[in-house]
Amino acid sequence: xxxxxxxxxxxxxxxxxxxxxxxxxxxxxxxxxxxxxxxxxxxxxxxxxxxxxxxxxxxxxxxxxxxxxxxxxxxxxxxxxxxxxxxxxxxxxxxxxxxxxxxxxxxxxxxxxxxxxxxxxxxxxxxxxxxxxxxxxxxxxxxxxxxxxxxxxxxxxxxxxxxxxxxxxxxxxxxxxxxxxxxxxxxxxxxxxxxxxxxxxxxxxxxxxxxxxxxxxxxxxxxxxxxxxxxxxxxxxxxxxxxxxxxxxxxxxxxxxxxxxxxxxxxxxxxxxxxxxxxxxxxxxxxxxxxxxx
Numbered sequence: 001x002x003x004x005x006x007x008x009x010x011x012x013x014x015x016x017x018x019x020x021x022x023x024x025x026x027x028x029x030x031x032x033x034x035x036x037x038x039x040x041x042x043x044x045x046x047x048x049x050x051x052x053x054x055x056x057x058x059x060x061x062x063x064x065x066x067x068x069x070x071x072x073x074x075x076x077x078x079x080x081x082x083x084x085x086x087x088x089x090x091x092x093x094x095x096x097x098x099x100x101x102x103x104x105x106x107x108x109x110x111x112x113x114x115x116x117x118x119x120x121x122x123x124x125x126x127x128x129x130x131x132x133x134x135x136x137x138x139x140x141x142x143x144x145x146x147x148x149x150x151x152x153x154x155x156x157x158x159x160x161x162x163x164x165x166x167x168x169x170x171x172x173x174x175x176x177x178x179x180x181x182x183x184x185x186x187x188x189x190x191x192x193x194x195x196x197x198x199x200x201x202x203x204x205x206x207x208x209x210x211x212x213x214x215x216x217x218x219x220x221x222x223x224x225x226x227x228x229x230x231x232x233x234x235x236x237x238x239x240x241x242x243x244x245x246x247x248x249x250x251x252x253x254x255x256x257x258x259x260x261x262x263x264x265x266x267x268x269x270x271x272x273x274x275x276x277x278x279x280x281x282x283x284x285x286x287x288x289x290x291x292x293x294x
Contacts, residue, residue, distance in 0.1 A: 041242030044235035051143030058134055062141070065131035069124045077117040084113040129221050137222040137232050145218055146236050150211050154244075157207030161199040168195040186262070193255055200251055204244045212237050 028035040054062065088110040091103040098107055135141040169192045176188065219233050 037238050038242050038245060040235070041238030041240070045239040045242065048138060048143055048235070048239075051140040052136070052138055054135055054139055054141070058136075058139075061134045062131050065127055065134065069127050070120070071124075074117070074120050074124060077113070077120045081110075081113040081117045084110040125221075129223060132221055133223040135222070137219060137224045137228065142222050142232075146215070149214060149218060150236075150240055150243075153207040153211040153214075154204070157203035157205075158200075159203075160206070161196075161203035164199040164203070165192075165196045168192070168199065190259070193259075197252065197255060201248060204248060208240050208244045211240055 084106070088103070088106040091106045092098050093100075093103070098104060132141065137143075172188065172191055172195070215236055216233055219229050219236075224232065
């Protein structure tokens with residue numbers, strides 16, 4: 001009995017676009033809330049843009065309040081705080097005990113320097129909040145601060161994913177060599193690719209989470225009305241989610257496209273080999289010569 005070899009036929013490149021559209025449409029219908037949040041994020045991002053420009057009066061008032069913050073006083077109070085903290089910790093005894101009068105005096109000086117620094121910082125934060133209120137949360141100042149916070153957390157998430165992927169690739173290679181497995185480069189590359197995708201997914205969503213946690217303090221520092229604060233907070237969170245999701249979609253799409261191209265080459269090569277074997281069988285039958293008997 002002849003064994004028939006079967007090769008899985010992958011979709012043609014012209015059919016991949018239709019399959020992707022069908023998959024995205026099906027996902028959007030099953031997850032309407034998530035899809036709506038994603039669309040709202042892009043709409044909010046396009047609507048806000050870079051923020052509204054400050055008028056001349058707003059800019060003058062904003063600069064006047066910001067210039068009233070005494071940075072030198074905060075610098076001096078910070079230097080006194082760290083000096084008092086160092087002296088206090090140096091005068092403590094075994095197991096961080098503080099029983100003698102010398103240590104108690106240093107402790108009181110340290111606590112006084114800490115209160116002074118906190119008061120100066122609180123006064124500076126209040127004046128800065130008044131200056132931000134003059135500009136507005138949807139101004140260039142407010143939108144720029146929110147974007148800077150998002151880009152900072154996103155950069156940290158990418159750096160985490162890159163470092164983790166590098167170590168994963170190293171340990172995967174060491175693990176395979178220690179086990180003595182005869183593994184092809186394709187299998188090794190697929191394992192590394194899966195770890196890269198997982199690391200970027202974790203890193204970017206962690207950065208999005210930390211951005212959303214710190215977003216409310218940025219919004220409230222501009223002293224908007226409660227409705228505007230909730231709207232900006234929800235819109236900025238949705239915009240961050242939309243950008244991170246699109247970034248991950250692009251990464252997964254590029255990875256899937258590369259794997260599809262590789263599998264398509266393997267499929268074409270295997271199909272050509274199989275057709276060559278089937279085409280060679282009749283030729284061997286036709287060339288068979290019957291023996292002649294004299």
